[in-house]
Amino acid sequence: MKILVCMKQTFDTEAKIAFDGDGKIDGKGVTMIMNPYDEYAVEEALKIKESGAGEVTVISAGGAKAQDALRQALAMGADKAVLLETGELEMDEYATAVVLAKAISELEYDIILGGFRAIDDGSAQVMGRVAEILNVPIVNVITKLEIADGKAVATREIEGGSEVVEVSLPAVFTAQKGLNEPRYPSMKGIMKAKKKPMDKKSVSDLGVDVAPKVKALSFSLPEQRQAGKVVPGEPAEAARELARMLREEAKVI
């Protein structure tokens, strides 16, 4: 079983977002992590590998920093990594998918996994586009995956419930929270990670069109939350005052 996992290096969930002089998001000094949804994908790949025979290859398109996410996956137990170096290129979801699909098409695969979205831009597009370019089925937002006899049965979240889907392999699956509990890499895993192969390719050498279709024009931060107000006094009196404020000041009732 050849399993591929697509992943992205993202800002830490607790990172403070700030803009640089050009109004773009400033990544300086920000702690980077593997996109948490991709972590579920890696864990699932490792579980499939451990339940039978298999090989897990992790792939990321990004700057030199993306290497850290790949190393983390190797430390968790993945076998090989492919880094598609984007350098200074601006990549949108289309370009990222084109690049990933091209690199994947040169590899053998039965299962392709990835997070259903990245926690930074949250567009949830890349894996769907990859599946489309490769012309393989995709099952999105899965919380359970079983593999047997060249087929997969996946449980996915739908509005108000869940859906069980059977699909032939190869196929793409995107991971949702609840799929599994990602492991911590062991000390031995970490020490071995550096010795595992990391294939680095420049995106411009892949021979595909990486001109983005979408351009981010500007970024802005959400408005800061105002401090709450405490209405003092006896309950009955305070409630009356609150009702008055809601009606006259906030004008919501």
Added chain:
Amino acid sequence: MDFNLTEEQQLLKKNVGNFAREELAPMVREIDEKGGFSWELWRKLAEMGIQGLIGPEEYGGAGVDSLLTQVMVIEELSRYDFSSAANIVSNWAIIRKLVNDGKEDHKARYLSGLINGEIVGSFAQTEPNAGSDVASLRTTARPEDGYYVINGEKCFVTQAGEAEFTIVVVRTSSEKGKNAISALLVEKDRPGYIIGKKEDKLGFRGSTTRTLAFDDCRVPASNLLGDEGKGLKMSLKSLAIGRVLTAAQALGQAQAALDESIKYAKERVQFGRTIGSFQLIQGMIADMAIHLESARLLTYYAAWLRDNDQSYAMYASMAKTLATDVAMKAGVDAVQIYGGYGFMRDYPVEGIMRNVKITQIYEGTNQIQRLIIARELLGEKRSFRELYGQK
């Protein structure tokens, strides 16, 4: 001078930190209240393979010899759970001892268990009347028909009662001087191996500390670790590593004191503003950070010297003294910044004060460290016994 961390160090630091924060920290309060070694925590640590970080690969370890890397792992553990960090350091010391001085049979019997966290060992050196003055210890081991017969009493034995075996430092000759001390491996089921009272401690409460007594306890002569009469020399050799790792325990707790102080200074409002906006609080926090970073650099330097095969014993003593004194002050100041709440068990800072105190005492008190440093600087070659013992 290269201050960059290796890829492995970055990964270890990040993952051990995440693990300790998510998995260990939530259990610290309960274990601190109950007091005693927790096998549940030990097994969690084993899932990460932390016990085996320094262990040889053929016994299932990760084979990390770099003391600097070990320091970083201990620092991150201690930042969230002092007891786990200190327990791991003690486990590593026992692994190191077996690797260096153990017979093949000892290695085969115990190393993989110590590495995968199934068992723990313990080390008994201190006696009621022999602490810093190790050479005055009175526990004897008398050779008899291919056995040693042990008699005596040991105290402050970490993990005694939980441990599968104890490495006991004994007197094997009635002669005075340094060639009379040896180390013996004593299995817990040997008749005459008596597990004594469990101590109730100020801090480091996630470990079990007991007294041990030996009453005509017989062990085969093959249980000797290293050469007879060389016990003191062996323990002196491993001391410097233990001191650097003690500095690492202290650094982790000092970091926790700084983390908590910053957090609280930004939250707590008095006179209509956060206390972090008051310059006296700012000064305390700045000093805490200055001292912590200095102690960290000295500790890393001591570890780096050892990793690069240079003489480092004096720097190990300096790092141990500075880091543990800095951490003690950081703990006390963190409680001060928290004010009345800092004195309460519901808040995280009083525990730092209680835990860190032991780091100024064990692995050689900070007074002994200063003597070592001064002796080195002044070129004084005589032992402390010769200098201070009864003439």
